[in-house]
Amino acid sequence: MVKHIILWTLKDSLSAEEKETVKAGIKAGLEGLAGQIPGLLEIRVQTGRLPSSNADLMLDSTFVDAAALAGYSTHPLHVAVADGKVRPYTAQRVCLDFEV
Template sequence: MTKHIILWTLKDELSAEEKAAVKAGIKEGLEGLAGKIPGLESIYVQADCLASSTADLMLDCTFTDEEALKAYSVHPAHVAVADSKVRPYTKVRSCLDFTI
């Protein structure tokens, strides 16, 4: 199994209302990939964070193996969500991939 963890920080210029809408869109879009990408075992977006957090959202995915993670990164459904709901609104992305 391979884990894929992402932390995002949203752009500063977004208002609180815009950030809430963006978070909801990212959560809906990414979690909507469940069952659509081979090798993607689970996908979860944590969008409700405590004030002590230094990131705005977390993505937690589990894949069958590293090859499935590589295929996910270029899968058209994932790229469509990333290009429309994630990348335009994020300023920082941190990634940690590891095998369990």
């Protein structure tokens, strides 16, 4: 199995209220991919955070293998969420992929 973890920081230009709306949209969009992409076993978005955090939200997803992760990255449903709900609002992205 392969884990795909992403941490995002939202743009500073967003108000606190806008950030909450964006986080909810990202969570709904990405978690809505469950059961729709081959090889995607689990997908969760964490939007709550402690004040000691330096990221705004986290994606924690599990794939059957590296090939499934590669397919996810270009799958039209994922690309639509990334282009419509994530990329326009994020300032920074950090990714860690690893085998478990």
